[in-house]
Amino acid sequence: MNLDPHSPEVGDDIPELSTAPISRLTLALYAGASGDHNPIHVDLDFARYHGMTDVFAHGMLVTAYLGRMLSNWVPQQAIRSFAVRFVAICEVHDQISCKGRILEKITANDETLIKVELTASNQHGVARVVGDALVALR
Amino acid sequence: MIDPQFVGFELPVHTQEVEKGRLRFFSRAIGETDPVYLDEDDAKAAGWRSLPVPPTFLFCLDMERCNPYDYLETLGIELGEVLHGEQSFQYHEVPCAGDRLTFRSRITDIWARKAGTMEFVVRDTDVFRGETPIAELRSTIIIRHRDNHES
Numbered sequence: 001m002n003l004d005p006h007s008p009e010v011g012d013d014i015p016e017l018s019t020a021p022i023s024r025l026t027l028a029l030y031a032g033a034s035g036d037h038n039p040i041h042v043d044l045d046f047a048r049y050h051g052m053t054d055v056f057a058h059g060m061l062v063t064a065y066l067g068r069m070l071s072n073w074v075p076q077q078a079i080r081s082f083a084v085r086f087v088a089i090c091e092v093h094d095q096i097s098c099k100g101r102i103l104e105k106i107t108a109n110d111e112t113l114i115k116v117e118l119t120a121s122n123q124h125g126v127a128r129v130v131g132d133a134l135v136a137l138r
Numbered sequence: 139m140i141d142p143q144f145v146g147f148e149l150p151v152h153t154q155e156v157e158k159g160r161l162r163f164f165s166r167a168i169g170e171t172d173p174v175y176l177d178e179d180d181a182k183a184a185g186w187r188s189l190p191v192p193p194t195f196l197f198c199l200d201m202e203r204c205n206p207y208d209y210l211e212t213l214g215i216e217l218g219e220v221l222h223g224e225q226s227f228q229y230h231e232v233p234c235a236g237d238r239l240t241f242r243s244r245i246t247d248i249w250a251r252k253a254g255t256m257e258f259v260v261r262d263t264d265v266f267r268g269e270t271p272i273a274e275l276r277s278t279i280i281i282r283h284r285d286n287h288e289s
Contacts, residue, residue, distance in 0.1 A: 019169055026167075033160070033167035035201040040218060050218035051284055059222040060194055064168040067193035072172065076232050082193055083226035 007137070014100040014116060017069035021095040021123075022057050030061045057090035062120045062129045069098040070116075074135050080113060084131030094122040103132065112137040140213050140257050140281070142248045147212070149243040149261075152203040158235040161189045164198065178235070188235040193227065196273050200241045200263055209245065213259065215281050223258065224278040230271045240266045246276075257281040 008014070020026075024042075031042050036058055039046035047055045063084050070079055090096070103115040113134045120129040158178060165175040173180035174190065181189045191199075200206075207217055233239055247260035263275040 029163075029167040033164040034198040035206065036198065038207075038217060038220075040220075046218060060197055060225065061168065063225060064192065064194045068168060068170055068172075071175075071193060076190055076193060079193060079229055081226065081228045083224070085224045086222050089221075 008102045008114060010102050010104055012102045014069070014073045014102070016100075017065060017072065017098040019065050019096045019098075021093050022061070022090065024055070024092060026061070027055060027057060027092070030058055034058065034060060036060065054092055056092065057094065059084075059086040059090065059129060062090050062096055063131075065096050066098050066100075066118050066120055066129065066131065069100060069118075070133055070135070073100075078136045080134040080136055082131070082133045084118070084129050086128070087130055088126060088128050090122070090128040094128065096120050096122060096128065100133075105137075106134075139250065139254055140215065140248050140259065144213050144245050145248055147209070147245040149209050149245075150203065151240060151242050153238055153240045154199045154202045156191055156199065156233060156235050156237045156239065158189055161191065161195070161235055164195055165192065168192075181234075186232075186234055191233045191235075191237075193229075194225075196227065196233075196239075196265055196275060197225065197277070199239060200243070200265075200275065203241070209243075209261065213245075215259070215279075219281050219283060221280045221282060222277070223280040224276070226276045228274040230273060231267075233267060233272055237267050239272060240268075242266070255283050257283070 027041050031037055041055055041058050044055055098120045100116045100118050103117045106113045113136055116133045118131045119127055121127045162176055174184045178189055241263055243261055243263040246262045250257045259279050261277045265272040
């Protein structure tokens with residue numbers, strides 16, 4: 001599987017992904033499409049009862065944006081692992097930018113894997129979701 | 139406090155069919171524009187059997203069981219106190235629409251921090267198509283206990 005157009009080197013950035021601001025409609029559609037009907041993401045009354053000032057985005061919505069960045073960059077079958085940590089709540093109106101940087105190259109068995117550091121931040125540069133992925137170069 | 143004896147607790151095994159319409163709905167909801175995820179003809183032209191399951195959708199398919207919050211109830215966790223802490227996926231194969239996938243989950247760790255005001259529960263899920271391993275998921279949730287609710 002060849003990466004296009006050049007073989008990436010440690011320290012290189014992968015193509016970024018920017019998304020539209022997260023609206024309440026985004027959250028409603030994601031709740032239905034994902035099957036995660038936790039009311040904390042769509043029901044303001046429920047969110048307030050549990051001490052939040054507003055509903056907030058599903059962490060897995062932002063993770064899906066990171067997944068889009070990865071599958072835009074390499075064919076999906078090249079993705080061997082994908083791990084994220086939810087470092088801050090993603091708020092309504094956050095506009096998420098996804099970035100990735102090559103951390104290291106690892107040769108295992110007969111294939112070369114590259115480890116990519118992942119960050120999803122809002123329009124103020126505040127990280128919401130961070131993580132990494134292993135992608136096969138071969 | 140969550141009883142640490144629940145480590146090892148196995149959730150009911152369930153099997154889900156991957157539906158094309160649902161994949162398209164999901165892809166639209168996450169703003170996907172790559173036609174491979176939206177149009178079966180484009181997917182086939184790219185070499186897929188049908189629409190491929192996007193990287194995070196296995197997490198969603200696991201929520202298709204009768205009650206996706208079943209283990210929270212078993213462990214005595216209130217849904218409104220739950221935050222998602224971490225999520226990981228190890229992939230062996232990309233499944234496609236039409237596949238029937240089986241999910242086997244168990245609780246693998248439970249611990250507390252900050253004098254028990256924050257608790258953590260880890261759940262591991264193995265995904266199979268028949269006997270073929272497809273992926274492994276690990277989900278860590280954080281339970282934030284509050285003393286009283288403000289109106």
